[in-house]
Amino acid sequence: MAVTFFSMFFGAGNLIFPPLVGALSGRAAVPALVGFTISAVGLPILGVIVVARAGGFAHLSARVSRHFSLILGVAIMLTIGPLFAIPRTASTSFEMAVVPFLPSGARPWAQFAYSVVFFALAFVVAQHPDRLTAVLGRIMGPILLVMIAALFVACLVVPHGPFTAPTGVYKHDQLIQGFLDGYQTMDLIAALYFGIVISANIKELGVRDESRNRAETGIGGLWTGAMLIIVYGVLGFVGAVSETFHAIDPTTDTGATVLTNLTSHAFGPVGLAFIGIVFVIACFNVCTGLISTCSSYFHTTFPRMAGHRVSYRVWSLVFTLISLAIANIGLSAIIALSVPVLEFLYPIAIVLVALALFGRVFTQRFPRAYLWTVLGAGIASGANAIRGLAAVFGAHLEWLDRACALLPLQQVSLGWLAPAAVGLVIGIAISIAERRRAR
Structure with missing residues (x-):
């Protein structure tokens, strides 16, 4: 169950932000990663536990008011859906799989063409979401872990210089900045909907006693947290090593750039191709899952609009087209726009989790x-x-x-x-x- 939880949490954002934290913090990577882990691991796991105890996020947020519960639910779904998280899957996989092999000047048209194909396929597959779980949990999760382990080993055996001084936003207050960058995984606001799902899965395994179910949810969450801490530590180390080979621009480059630089240096074109393919598959599966999740939520919550019935397929088409448009503004722009939105939603989510404890x-x-x-x-x-x-x-x-x-x-x-x-x-x-x- 812990591996399943890990697969639910670990998406494209979880791969690209820890290396960026490590690259920018350099010699101060430890406090930066501690702050990152608090908000990207500790808070989401607490969110899983408290939502399971409350019987679902709708019940938890309704303690404020029913209208608030609806408004916050829509805001969260749009954030982890068509406005930021879904477009980021296409932008991230494009950065990792296509950009390293593009000739200069071909990027805008290539990104648009890639996004069209990516989202067209995602839309088709999202019409059958029940077929994704086995692929994510049994195939993609282990492949991603193997890839991360390979990068870690490469960092241990490939000679590199001393870690660099902190740069960009990590020049000062590395602990706090790491905490704030942990928002970018979006795991806390996603965990507010994962908790009840996780509890239901444990119930399906035969644990039907409520108190025992909560205990098992907590244990599964703790094991998931331990896995995430190890992986984030490894990726942070990978980012710090990558910075010794290729310095990045703190204002424009992303964690995708950090990983591309390291893979190119350690493995050459073959390594770039391998990590690019893994990112495409991982991001594609996450994309289809998010399209399905958001479309199901809106279809259930708003089955009729302006007097007309709106089907699941219509919602999924709308979200796919919105995501296609936003994805083409670029990964850096999507991240820049998402920061203020997450800085609004995260404090509210933190307060709800803290009170629910x-x-x-x-x-x-x-x-x-x-x-x-x-x-x-x-x-x-x-x-x-x-x-x-x-x-x-x-x-x-x-x-x-x-x-x-x-x-x-x-x-x-x-x-x-x-x-x-x-x-x-x-x-x-x-x-x-x-x-x-x-x-």
């Missing part, structure tokens, strides 16, 4: 804490997301910058913590007052 206390004694804590975190993280999106498009909202600068820990991108704490206090106070009036 003490579910009985807050659900029974201080139920208003959910609404007010999420509201505090959401206002602050939303303001920062607006700033981030404006900056991506070259704009600067000085009044909003000044307002956000007043928040404690804003300089390390954790300005949402204080408003969340204030909201928690307000929620507890309102709950106590309501309980006294009820007496």
